[in-house]
Amino acid sequence: MELDSHPLVPAAAPARRPLRKRPLFWILISAAGALVVIAAMFTAVMPLSSDALRERIVQALSDKLDSDVELGELQLRVFPVVRIEGADLKIRRRESSKTYPPLIIVKSFHVDASIAGVARKHVDHVQLTGLTINIAPKPERRRQEEIKARREDDKPTATTGEQTAEEKRNDPIKDAGVVLDRVDTDDAQLVIHPEERDKAPKIWAIHMLTMYDLGAVRSWPFRAVLTNAIPPGEIAVKGDFGPWNRVEPGDTPLDGRFDFARADLSVFKGISGTLSSKGSFDGTLEEIHAEGETDTPDFTVKVGGHPFPLHTTYQALIDGTNGNTRLEKIDASFLKSHLIAKGAVIDAPKGEHGRTVQLDVNMDNARIEDVMTMAVPTPKPPMNGALRLVTKFLLPPGESDVSQRLRLDGHFAIARAHFTSYDIQAKINELSKRGRGKVEDVKNQNVVSDFDGRFKLGGGALQIPDLTFAVPGAKVELAGSYALKPETLAFKGQLLIDAMVSDTVTGWKKWLMKPADTIFKRSDGNGSAIPIQINGTRSDPKFGLDVRSVFKRRG
Numbered sequence: 001m002e003l004d005s006h007p008l009v010p011a012a013a014p015a016r017r018p019l020r021k022r023p024l025f026w027i028l029i030s031a032a033g034a035l036v037v038i039a040a041m042f043t044a045v046m047p048l049s050s051d052a053l054r055e056r057i058v059q060a061l062s063d064k065l066d067s068d069v070e071l072g073e074l075q076l077r078v079f080p081v082v083r084i085e086g087a088d089l090k091i092r093r094r095e096s097s098k099t100y101p102p103l104i105i106v107k108s109f110h111v112d113a114s115i116a117g118v119a120r121k122h123v124d125h126v127q128l129t130g131l132t133i134n135i136a137p138k139p140e141r142r143r144q145e146e147i148k149a150r151r152e153d154d155k156p157t158a159t160t161g162e163q164t165a166e167e168k169r170n171d172p173i174k175d176a177g178v179v180l181d182r183v184d185t186d187d188a189q190l191v192i193h194p195e196e197r198d199k200a201p202k203i204w205a206i207h208m209l210t211m212y213d214l215g216a217v218r219s220w221p222f223r224a225v226l227t228n229a230i231p232p233g234e235i236a237v238k239g240d241f242g243p244w245n246r247v248e249p250g251d252t253p254l255d256g257r258f259d260f261a262r263a264d265l266s267v268f269k270g271i272s273g274t275l276s277s278k279g280s281f282d283g284t285l286e287e288i289h290a291e292g293e294t295d296t297p298d299f300t301v302k303v304g305g306h307p308f309p310l311h312t313t314y315q316a317l318i319d320g321t322n323g324n325t326r327l328e329k330i331d332a333s334f335l336k337s338h339l340i341a342k343g344a345v346i347d348a349p350k351g352e353h354g355r356t357v358q359l360d361v362n363m364d365n366a367r368i369e370d371v372m373t374m375a376v377p378t379p380k381p382p383m384n385g386a387l388r389l390v391t392k393f394l395l396p397p398g399e400s401d402v403s404q405r406l407r408l409d410g411h412f413a414i415a416r417a418h419f420t421s422y423d424i425q426a427k428i429n430e431l432s433k434r435g436r437g438k439v440e441d442v443k444n445q446n447v448v449s450d451f452d453g454r455f456k457l458g459g460g461a462l463q464i465p466d467l468t469f470a471v472p473g474a475k476v477e478l479a480g481s482y483a484l485k486p487e488t489l490a491f492k493g494q495l496l497i498d499a500m501v502s503d504t505v506t507g508w509k510k511w512l513m514k515p516a517d518t519i520f521k522r523s524d525g526n527g528s529a530i531p532i533q534i535n536g537t538r539s540d541p542k543f544g545l546d547v548r549s550v551f552k553r554r555g
Contacts, residue, residue, distance in 0.1 A: 050076045053084070061091065067103070068092045082118055084111040100193055105132040121178045126214075131188035137195040180214040194347075207234065217243060219253065231275065233263035239281075255282035258292070265296070270402030273299040273307070288318040299334070303403050303484060304375045310334045327359070335373060337366035343393070359393035361410075368414050382424075385417030385448075391455075403484055408457035416448040428471055435474030437499030439506050447471045460484045464491075473498045478534065489541055491534040492549070498527045519550065 054074040061069045072088030089106040107130025113123040188206040204226070211222040219240040226235040239256015259278045266272040279292015292314060299310035312332040318325045330341040343359035366389065372381035391410025398405050419425040425446060432447040433439060453467035462482040469476040480491030497504070501520050502513040520528040531549035536542035 050074050054086075057086075065091060066094060068094055082111075082113040082115065086110070100136045101132075101134045101191075103134055103136075105134070106130060117181075123178060123180045124182070126180050126183045128183065128185040128188070131185045132191060133189070134191045135193060137193055179216050181212065183211045183214050185209045211241070214242075219243060222256075228260065228263065231263040231265050231267050233260055233275075235260045252285050253283070254285065254288070256280065265299070268402065269400065270302045270404075271300065272302070273297075273310070275299075286319070289316075290318060291315045301374050301403075302401070303377070304373065305377045306373050308335055308370075308373060330359070335367070335370040337363065337370040337387070339363040339366065341393070355397055357393070357395040361389070361391050361393050363387060363389040368417060380420055382421060383414075383417050383419050386415045388413045388415075404460045406457060408455065411454050412451070414449075414451035417451065418446065418448060432471040432473045434504040435497035435499060436472065437503035438473075439504060467491075467493075476532070480534070482538070487538040489534050489536055489538065492546055493532060494549075495530040495532050496522070496527065497530070501528050501530070 053076050054071055057074070058069045058071050061067065068091075070088070070090040071086060073086065075085045077083045085108070086106075087108040089104070089109065090102040091104040092102040106128055109126065109128045111123060112125045117124055185206070186208055188209060190204045190206065192202040192204070194201065207225045207227045209222065209224040211220050214220050220242045221239075222241050223238045224236075226237065228235055235258055237256055237258045239254065241254045241256075242252055245251045257278070257280045259276075261276050263275040263277070265275055273296040275294055275296045277292055277294040279290060281288055281290040283289045294310075294312045294314075296310045298307040300307045310332065311334070312330055314330045315328040316325050317328060324347060325345040327341070327343050327345065330339075330343075332339050332341070339361055340363075341359045341361045343357065345355050345357050347355060366387040367384065368387040369381035369384040371387060371389075372383060376382060389410060389412040391408050391412075394407035395402065396405050396407070419428060428449060429445065429447055433441055448471070450470045451468065453464055456463040456465070460483065462484065464481065465479055467476075467478045469478070475496040476493060477496065478491045478493035480489070480493075482489055501516040502510050505513055517528070520530050522529045531546035532543065533546040534541055534543055
């Protein structure tokens with residue numbers, strides 16, 4: 001599951017591969033593209049020739065954005081309304097190297113304004129086509145900042161009443177001059193370039209973006225629709241952005257709400273379902289705080305095959321520079337169980353694509369039958385009972401099934417469990433009866449079982465270094481592994497019972513088993529300890545005496 005863009009997150013949960021709110025950053029940073037035409041509006045207050053207008057636009061953008069500007073064809077019409085049409089606009093920061101594409105590329109744009117509006121420094125409409133915003137990796141941006149800082153330090157000290165470089169660095173635009181009443185862009189792109197040169201850039205599609213009052217001193221309303229690639233779906237966003245901080249763009253404020261409808265989770269191998277998410281966000285481009293909820297009425301883990309409803313609420317902090325998300329809290333509920341988690345969704349290691357999900361999961365109020373509904377393909381869960389579980393959850397990026405990539409490391413306890421299979425529960429009842437030496441007791445009483453153990457899941461195999469299973473009169477201590485796909489068992493341990501071995505049978509067998517009392521007698525003299533092994537499959541386990549361990553004990 002490549003968790004590139006996800007309104008959650010999580011949703012791990014299993015991994016609700018929580019859907020992250022990085023799409024909000026895509027929308028809002030694209031507003032910078034609209035800013036490139038603000039300076040052009042300054043030139044609309046008086047009619048000019050096309051060549052003169054081009055020169056003025058290039059000069060204004062260069063000064064205002066401290067950038068190198070290229071502008072191709074430009075046409076001007078001033079009657080009956082002012083209309084400017086341009087193409088091939090490219091803006092590159094002066095401090096940037098030629099390693100990465102220009103910060104902003106606009107294939108074409110047109111500007112419409114009325115004479116009366118121009119007189120009021122208002123432009124009716126701006127349309128951008130083919131907008132691409134290229135975000136260089138952090139090292140490149142740091143290099144640009146260092147070069148710019150040296151340039152600022154070389155400038156003369158500000159006189160009284162003027163802002164210093166440091167003051168400007170923390171000061172948003174105070175007077176944008178011309179206001180763009182409406183700016184539209186369709187099918188824009190935000191391209192995030194990774195630090196590793198061998199990794200392909202991440203490209204996010206902005207299906208539609210409309211901004212209002214762009215350039216006003218106050219914040220600028222906007223609405224947008226994003227086409228989300230993974231999982232596929234559309235995100236509708238509405239909010240306020242700005243005013244733009246020209247010296248420190250990352251400090252530009254934003255807030256709003258989002259709605260992500262009918263995201264198809266089947267693109268992630270191993271799970272499926274239709275997810276919807278909604279919520280709110282605020283902060284700055286550098287640090288976005290988001291909170292929301294998700295609903296997946298048909299969440300399904302492939303290995304189990306049973307759809308069930310999954311609901312989550314979450315709080316997250318998104319690094320707008322790279323999309324890394326800190327999941328401050330995930331609160332998930334499914335069937336009658338509940339879990340709390342926190343963690344992060346971060347970039348994959350060098351040489352890999354996608355995102356890594358890391359979570360600390362705590363299930364303090366859950367049922368084992370709900371977890372088994374998720375993971376076991378039987379018509380009904382094999383067991384029911386109260387479950388407590390604490391685990392580290394790690395889902396690396398990759399193309400393989402989620403069950404193969406998932407890593408778990410934790411502890412669990414199951415209290416007062418019953419097996420839903422009559423045959424298995426009957427064997428548990430029989431074990432308890434014989435363990436207490438009550439073999440002649442004809443009463444058929446269902447006993448409860450308690451489980452406790454540590455576990456590690458990785459590579460499709462569940463490793464259990466220690467597991468205890470207890471019923472009245474008997475206790476099983478085991479260690480081994482369980483392979484998820486073939487569902488095979490490989491465990492060894494010992495069966496501790498309160499009775500002597502001969503007391504577990506009746507009649508002549510009782511006297512025949514008397515020598516075994518000495519062999520299997522516990523060191524404390526209270527009952528017996530019998531080495532055992534469990535093999536076979538989950539549906540057909542094979543229980544037997546671990547003969548090798550018996551001989552080792554006697555030796």
